[in-house]
Amino acid sequence: MTRVGVLDSSNLTGGQRLAVKYFTVALVLFGAQILFGLLAGLQYLKPDFLYGVLDFNVNRMVHINAMVVWMLYGFLGSVYWLMEDEAQHPVVGLKLGEIAFWVLTLAVTVVVLVYLFVQYGPGDIKTIWFINEGREYIEAPRWADIGIVVVVLVFYFNVLATFIKGRFTGIGGVIVLDLFALAGLYLAGMFFTPNISIDQYWWWWVIHLWVEATWEVLVGAIMAWGLMKTLGVSRRIVQTWLYIEVALMFGSGILGLGHHYFWIGTPDYWFEIGGFFSALEPIPLVAMVVHSLYDAGKHHMKSSNHPALAWLIAHAFGNFLGAGVWGFMHTLPQINLYTHGTQWTPSHGHLAFFGAYATINIAFFYLAAQQWRGNVYMGAGIAGAWRWKWALTLLSVGVLGMTMALLIAGYEQSFIERAINGSTWAGYFEAQNHPWFQQAMWWRQIFGWVTAAGYLLLVWDLLAIGAGETRTATRVGHESEEAEAGAEAAPATA
C-alpha cells in the first residue's frame, strides 16, 4: 500500500530501506564536516581558539575524514538504491548487508570518538593500529581499515550477486568493475613504510585514483541512472555517453596521477607524464556538462523530481568547474611549482569535492525522500519549494565564495611566499600576514557560515518536502512516451 505524502518505510523496497539508512548517516556526517570546517576556519582567525582542547590538526582531520566517509556512505546508499531497479532483482544477501551497515556505523562512531578524545599517540605501531594512521583523508586506524574492507566485501557481494541473479546492464557492468578497482585501491593506503616519499607515492593511489578515476566513473554510472529516472532519457543514450566518459576518464585520469609526483622525490619523468595526462582530464568533464545540459534541454526540464534534477545539473557544472577549470589552472608543473602548498589547493579541493560529489549525493537524497513518501509529486509548484531552492543557492554560493576567497589567498601566497621569497620560512610568514591573506580568511569564514545555513535548510527540506502532498510523481516515460506521460500527470499548480 502506498501512502502518498506520508513518510512510510513500506513505500520502499528492501534495498531502498538499507539505502536510506546510509543516506541518513551520510547527512549527519555532512553536518559534522561543516561543523569541524567552521572550527578549523575560526582557528585561522583566532589561533588560540580551542587551543589544547581541539587543535587545528584535529579539527582539520575530522573535517576531511567526515567528508570522505559521508560521501562513501552516499555512494553505497546510491548503489543500494538503484541496484534492484537496474538488475530487476531484489538485493541478494540483504540481511548480511544490513549487518554490515551497523558494523560500519559502529566502527565509524568509535573512530570519531577516538579522534576527538584520544587525538594522537606516540609515533609507534600501536598508534597506527588503534588511534590514527596519519594519512590525510584516510586517517582511520588499521583495525578500522580492516573492518572497512570486510564491510566493503559484503557490499560487493550484494552488488555482484544481485546483478548476476538479475540482469547485467551496461550501468550495472560499469558499477561492478569500477567498485572492484575502488575497493582494491583502498589497500594501497594501508601498509606502513618509514620512507615518506614511498608513503606518499602509494597514498596518492588512493586519493587521486579515487577522486579522478574510480569515483568519477562511479558517479558517471549513478548519473546515467539518475538521468533515466528524473528525465526519462533512454538507456541507449545514457549508456553510450557512459562508455565514452569511462574511456576518456580512465585514459587521462590514471596517468594524470603524475601531477602529484612533481615534488615528492619521484623521478623527473613524472613532470611530462603528469602534466600531459592531467591536462587532458578536463575533456571528459566538458563532455559530461554538454551531455546533461543537452538532455535536460531536450526534455524541456520536465522531470519527475525537480530538486533532484537541479542537483544533478549542479553536479555536472560543479564537476566541470571545480575539477576541470580549477584543476587545470594549477596542474602544469611550470605553475604548480608556485601554487603547491598554498591555499590554491584547498580552493580547488573545496569546489571539486563539493561540485562533483556532494551534489550528486544530495540529488539521491531527494530521490529517496520522494519514494519514502510514496513516490510523491515533486514537480513544479510543490509546496515549500523555496526551501530546496534556497538550500541549493546558499550551499552553492557558500562554497563558491569560500573557493574565491581561498583563490585570492593562494594567489597572493604563490607570489609572495613561493616566487619572491623562494619558499623560505620568512616568506611563509610574510605571505600569511599580508592583508589579502588575512581578509581572505575572513571571507572564507563568512561564506562558510553561508554554507552552513544552506546545510540546515537542506536538512529541514529533506525532512519536510512532500509532507501532506497528495499528488503522485509526474511520470517520465521513455522519450517516445513523453506526450502520453504528460497527459496523465497531475496538473502542476505553478
Next chain:
Amino acid sequence: MEDCDGMLQPVELQDFFITFFSAAMVILFGALYAMLFAWGRLHNRPRLVWWGYAAYAGLVAAVLTLADATHLTGLWTWLVVAMLVGYLVAPHAIWHLCQGTHAGMEDEEAAAGQGRASPVHPAQR
C-alpha cells in the same frame, strides 16, 4: 629550478595571471565550442556551429597563450598538439556516436510498434 636539466622552465612572475587566466579560458572555450556545436547540429542551425568554431578559435588562442607563458616547448609541444586536436575532434566523435545510438533506437522502436513520436529530431535524419 635550473636543476631540472632544461625539461622544465617555470612561469615568470609577471606571467602568473596570464597563466591562470588562459588555462581557465582553454576549458571554458572548450565547453562553449562543444555546446554550440551540439546545439547547432541538433537543431540544424549552421550559424550556431560556426559560432562554435569561433569559440574553438578562442581556445586556440588560449592554448597558444598558455603554451607561451608556461614554456611548452620540446616534448611539451605534444601537449599543445593533444589539446588542440583533442578539443577539436571530441565533439565530432561524440556527435557521430550519439547519432549512431539514436538511429539504432529508432529501429528498435519501429520494430516494437511504438515509433510514434520519434525521439530523433528531424534535423538528424
